[in-house]
Amino acid sequence: MQILDGKKTSEDIKREIAAEVQQMKANGEKVPHLAAVIVGNNGASLTYVGSKVRSCEQIGFDSTLVALPEETTEEQLLAKIKELNEDDNLDGYIVQLPLPKHIDEEKILLAIDPQKDVDGFHPTNFGRMALEMETFLPATPFGIMELLERYKVETSGKHTVVIGRSHIVGRPMSILMSRKGNPGDSTVTLTHSRTKNLAEFTKNADIIITALGVPEFLKADMVKDGVVIIDVGITRVEDATNPKGYVIKGDVDFDGVSQKSSFITPVPGGVGPMTIAMLLKNTLLARKIRSRK
Numbered sequence: 001m002q003i004l005d006g007k008k009t010s011e012d013i014k015r016e017i018a019a020e021v022q023q024m025k026a027n028g029e030k031v032p033h034l035a036a037v038i039v040g041n042n043g044a045s046l047t048y049v050g051s052k053v054r055s056c057e058q059i060g061f062d063s064t065l066v067a068l069p070e071e072t073t074e075e076q077l078l079a080k081i082k083e084l085n086e087d088d089n090l091d092g093y094i095v096q097l098p099l100p101k102h103i104d105e106e107k108i109l110l111a112i113d114p115q116k117d118v119d120g121f122h123p124t125n126f127g128r129m130a131l132e133m134e135t136f137l138p139a140t141p142f143g144i145m146e147l148l149e150r151y152k153v154e155t156s157g158k159h160t161v162v163i164g165r166s167h168i169v170g171r172p173m174s175i176l177m178s179r180k181g182n183p184g185d186s187t188v189t190l191t192h193s194r195t196k197n198l199a200e201f202t203k204n205a206d207i208i209i210t211a212l213g214v215p216e217f218l219k220a221d222m223v224k225d226g227v228v229i230i231d232v233g234i235t236r237v238e239d240a241t242n243p244k245g246y247v248i249k250g251d252v253d254f255d256g257v258s259q260k261s262s263f264i265t266p267v268p269g270g271v272g273p274m275t276i277a278m279l280l281k282n283t284l285l286a287r288k289i290r291s292r293k
Contacts, residue, residue: 002263004147004230006270010277013146014059017280021060032287033062034118034280035084035093039077039103040070045096052094055276061283064090074103078111085113092118092136092286094279115289118282121167130175134289136282141172143274144209144230148183153207153228153263156185161205163218163251165192169211169232177209198222215249220256229257229264232271 021031034056036049049065056063066080077099084093093116099105114124120138128135137145148155160177164170174190177183189201193212199222202208210218211232223229233251250267258264265271 001258001261002151004151004153004263004265004270006143006147006265006273009147009150010143010273012150013274013277013281014055017284018059020284025060029291030287031060031062032091032283033064033089034283035064035066035090036096037066037068037077037080037084037093038096039068039072040100042096042098045098049096052276052279055280059280061280064093066093070100072100072103074107077103077108081108081111085111085116090116091290092116092283094119116286118279118286120172120282126167126172129172132179132181136285137176137278138168138172139275139278139282140169140232140271141176142278142281143271144173144232145176145183146278147230147265147271147274148228151263153183155183155207158186158206159204160186160188160207160209161201162188162190162209162211163192163198163202164211164213164232165190166211170209173209173211177207210251212251214251216251216253218252218257220253220260223257223260225260226262227257227260229261230271231265231267234267234272 024031036052038045038049053063053065084090095108097105099108109121112122114122117125118136120136125135129137155177162170162174170190174188177186178188191198191201202218202222203224205227207228208223209230213233213235215235215237229252231250231252235249236246237249238245239247248268
């Protein structure tokens, strides 16, 4: 059994990007510039955005944090997005979700210029992904593909079962794993909360990618020997014995399932760290695309 170490791999990617940025500076080229928009005071969102800004500094990107108050109206946010779309100094930006209840997330995501949508959520980029064209891939699925590639996990002709159909992870994963190329060329079954007899699918899977959000849902008796496990789940579970009062659990019963796995991602330290690294990779791509014009 081999651990798919997202923490180490994400640091490798950041080092590679930092070296490329140094070369850009040496050539007198503009370095990538990423902005993050956050509305309100959601603790988890503030932490996440803060780590994105720090990562930008770490690798030599320019970064901008646009922090707006909770009472920001939809019209004000749309005006800010228009401003960012038109800012020629900016290569890419993200709008941190969730947004306050009074703002229509779909309307906001549609307003983002697809050429600056480094989160890869805009329908234009989603469509380009499905058509196997150059685009920004959603960061978490992109990170999973990168882990599979770097650890040389064989995906061609394999049966991949994806658990969860969210637009952020499950749906794009099902598309990416079935696309031509490596990783890819996999036969994909997309399962979800309404799937009957889920274990019948997982028992036959060569690769399982789970993004369900149910702690330790996938047990050892639901998988076959040699399975590859990608655990995207991340749930806080109360634990009085832990100084924090909680522990982080994935969708997979790690102790049991890891005994039967050929490759497995830990939680934490697996898919999570890859997400920010791939956001940075998308921003670098955005800069390269803009410099071609």
